[in-house]
Amino acid sequence: MGKWSRRAFIGAGVVAGGALVVGVAVRPGNPTDELKPILASGEGEELLNAWVKVGTDNAITAIIPHVEMGQGAFTALAQMLADEMDADWANVRILEAPAIDQYVSDSIGREFIAPNLEVPEILEPTVAGGFLELVQAMGLQITGGSFSVRGTGQRAMRTAGAAAREMLVAAAASEWDVAESEITTANSMVNHAKSGKSEPYAKFAAAAAEQSLPAKPKLKSPDKYTLMGKPIARTDIPAKVDGSADFGIDAKVPGMKYAAVKAAPVVGATVEAMDATAAKTMPGVLQILNMGDFVAVVADGYWQAQQALNTIDATYSGTEGDKLDNAALFKRYDEYLNEAGTDGGDTETEEGDVSDAFARAATKVEAEYKVPFLAHATMEPMNCTAWVRDGKCDVWAGHQSPLGARKAAAEAAGLDFEDVSYHNAYLGGGFGRRSENDNIEMAVRLAKATKYPIKMIWSREEDTMQDHYRPSATSRFEGGLDKDGNAVSWSNIHTHLFDPQEAPTVPYYNIANHKIRKVDVPTHLRFGPWRSVDHSQHGFFIESFVDEMAVAAGKDGYAFRRELLAGSKRHLAILDKAAEMSGWDKPMPEGHGRGIAFVPSFGSIIAQVAEVDMTGAKPKVKKVYVAADAGFVVNPDGFTAQMESAIVYGLTATLYGEISLKDGAVQQSNFHDYPMLRINEMPEVEVEIINGDHKRLGGGGEPGLPPIAPAVTNAIFAATGKRVRELPLSKTSFA
């Protein structure tokens, strides 16, 4: 991990001369003045820096350059800022940063583009400056990569809060003519004990804005935290129990019409012809459009539009993908893997001499695993509302990257970025799906073509069949054990690599000789990041194969992993904790099994033990124990909720998740054939958190997912002796 020090972060603003700064401070001549009219609404309110506003009523507004999709980012980030600022939590408000360049979330861009960049501290400001430029050019304001808290929170929110506090203290010290060291702060008040003076922050807001930005605001040590580490109630929840929370689909624009759409079933095909005779006369129908890549019906109401759309008969152009079905696709994977043989493909990591070690191994283990395409199935189907008129465009949606959405809208409308106003709402699930812009572009195109304000809603069928899918993949392993059952070689070749680059690697396991390769196999489907991205496949592959090696070595899966992790204290602590929580050594009843899996990802170390009951017709996951080290957990309840959530998301995929192809088109369409885990299948989940390093935070939204599939399949093996090498489990008969 790069040394992204707080000095460097602030340094970025200073070195870049302001132009490239992500709204660190408001000073005369600084372009963040642009932000003032947007955020400083009240008379006499001063914007201290881009992440915090002190109101005349002494309310502190944390401005969050991320979106809320249920991951609790708003609350956790505000906690970090407010803690450093000594703000009164009862009077802290949260504002989502508007989609303007000054709010580019630089830290996530850095993680996406140069995740493991080690930069000498002295060079950081330059790198940061250049890096910000790059990020801005790409239009990133992404929420993803489990990065809100560990990136923006740790690097920006805390620094901003601390800087704001220091500037307020400096302003008070100068007004009271006392030493800064004699001033204390608490609950949004500045106090001077000697003179008995005590004033709200608001009193010094204007003067503080004139102070120079502290070069290196002092961050609290963990023993001084008052809000961080506390399970504070999420601020977005009340609006989500009374129906008042507005999601993208709830946008209300006067005079708006509704559009239902159907895209060509095979991606890349175009609509050649359509017969809309019946649709034309249906009630409420206003316009029927062939948009080239999709058909749309615009009507007074969505249901009318969808009913009419259902009657339209369209024919599509032929494409390369037309003939492809699932069997052919996996056969293609095999062909590419066979062709790569023992030496071909792209080498991702290599250490030692794998071929030699494998050739001399006392025991050789080989296995091949397969996982299918997966759809995101966000609870809120894709949608977007757009209005293009008088050279301007307004867009309403819930998007993981508001800035990217705004740019995409401008392009689709043929307008300048400045002429597009983007309004973000709550996201009814993101999971990576809402980082794509296809829905934005389609709605804008429809709005432009029809002149109406258009609310475009995808049916669930469309949402399932037109996703950007988690790639399917095949992965092959060869592992060698010496005569004592120690792992001496690890060789893997797999199809596809999307992100993050380290997903297929196992640097934390001590295996002297290892080599990991990939082959890229062309497919016509669109891929997209899916919760935990490539860790979702490789977590299953790696932890299944480790288990198979343990069996071949005649060792217990937990004990074998302990050996592989020897010397890594934090890793061992988590593995041991999960085993201890589950009572690993205690016998299970007949037909029940326990499986363990260990996957570090997104900066967090996670081990899970799953208990599975195999006595019924299908596997029943009864309980999952989770041990997690995410450095320092800012909001333990929010983090725990993320673990529960990731387990359900991953377990749904393990049990049922499969998107398959026939004649190039996706076969699944709705929850009846792309089923979801339901409450009656919910395992008990127990979470323990170890705060292993308060300086380096890990993610929360994604890392809980990768271990669940292998924990479950390893448990199935323990219970039945049957090794599952292909997901979902619904493909395997356990009769």
Place this chain on the structure above:
Amino acid sequence: MIKLNVNGQTKEVDVDPATPILWVVRENLEMTGTKFGCGIAQCGACTVHLDGKPVRSCSTPISQADGKAITTVEGLAAEDGTLSKVQQAWIDAQVPQCGYCQSGQIMSATALLKNNPQPTDEQINSAMAGNVCRCGMYGRIRSAIKIAAGMEQPATETGSESTKVEA
């Protein structure tokens, strides 16, 4: 014109009687708390009450609401804004993540507790299995139902008691 009783108020709408309740409520009445998830009675996001009974409004034509009372999530709190027991329990257990399914979950849970104030786990399962939560908050939904039923106490500090933090 169809005459409706929604959350105790009389409304008139001019729609095709075959239009699902969901779209009438969301578009004609502009009450968007009720959500669209699947359109085929598979997810429960659209759940409302007809005379106190939970129905999937995406698959129930507005004609069936004739002479009956529709209750949506917006109608659960008291006039003065005091949340219903179920809504409050949802906050106490910190149930919603993205929140999109929760109107439907709360409507199903409210109907369950009305008929069965002390449901067993099995009864909770069968009443709630029609409601998908893609964010996976089923454990919290179960706790919240028990809190609303007075069978469980809300955690003193926010958070599930199954979380333990070590320094």
